[in-house]
Amino acid sequence: MSPSLDTLFSLSSNLAIVGWLALALVPRRGEILYRVTGLLIPCLLAIIYGALMLTNFAGAEGGGYGSLVQVRALFSKDDILLAGWVHYLAFDLAVGTWIAKQAAIAGISHLIQIPILLLTLMFGPVGLLAFTLTRAGWSQLRPAKQELA
């Protein structure tokens, strides 16, 4: 018996949540954290996404990417809706991981990364924007190496 959409939904959500919790709580040492949350989990989600799309894309009547009407028609099919959701989960987590890694490099405190990651989890691109601008400001304020006595 193939897994139901609800099962796939909770499986994907749980995978993503494990990744986000790890990003929020695990200290930034070494590459293992980034490999798990940035590659492993998004790739597992990619399998779920790909399979859902391959098996259902052709079945969405009037669906497409050309207009809002077509996109709505595409997502009116539950399988595609779930695929779209898994797409969010996979890419948001990948972006969140990239943010965490770049933030650590830029010297942005782990404590400040948490609200930025929360923004990325809840509002995706807004988190990316907030991170980019925060880092831009911080790079101006951070003491340059040659200024260190």
Place this chain on the structure above:
Amino acid sequence: MTDATLNHPNLIQGVFRSPSFGKTAKPALKTRFFAERIWWQTALLLLATMPVTLLALSLDDRLHNGIPIWIKPLKFQVSMALHLATFAIIASWFQPPQRKSGWMSALAVVSSLAALVEIALIGGQAARGVGSHFNIGASMDHIIYSVMGVGSLLLILPALIIGIRILFAKPTDRMPNLLKAANGSGLLLSFVLTLIIAGYLSMQGSHWVEAPATDVDGVPIVGWTKRGGDLRVAHFFATHLMQVIPFLGLLSVTYLGRRSRLSWSLVCCGVIGGTALTLGTFFQALAGQPFLG
């Protein structure tokens, strides 16, 4: 950077690089400790979400008290970023042992978290299309308003503790007596006045006194009513004294010198004038009079 340039820092260096003001000073160690990093980075994060709030302002037709609903989150983003940056700057004028001390770090974490929660609640309530302050309508709104009250206390707590610590700190080239006086009095005065005025404000049902409950036709940007008393005026002055008086001190020490009598007079004027303005606008609002007619 040589000693000579440190003896004559400009204002930008004073704010962002906290140089020394002494004749024999060695170049200051220009690093940023944990507390300063937390304050700066939270302030930057608050500003970093402003493009989204600005676009929301132009997309959203909803009004609160007659003006666009996103005006308030915008105002609070700016003023809270300024508030946290002020702590970051003043903290950087302490000696390294205090800059990296546990109490300074704890203050930074607690007040930054409070600021983020405050902005999240104010923005969240705006997104829901309801008011945040004075909203005790539904139980959810009431809880949110209560949490914001606790948050606002945590937000001004660093002013009290850093203010007291400054008064007991040894004068240094980085924070000579003049700056000690300006920073200490600015923070403590601001804390006490804000506590009194915001405390009184929180016991009222609204910030208007004998004025129509609308922000329409108010003073630009701040929105204070021109048709009666508005307690937000005094709150604004009380809370921003903690920027004005230290800035006066920095301005004086940079351009007039740390021993100049004029410097001390300027700081004293700031303290007396700021207190008078705050209390004056407080009583003016209580009497139902507008600040700007």
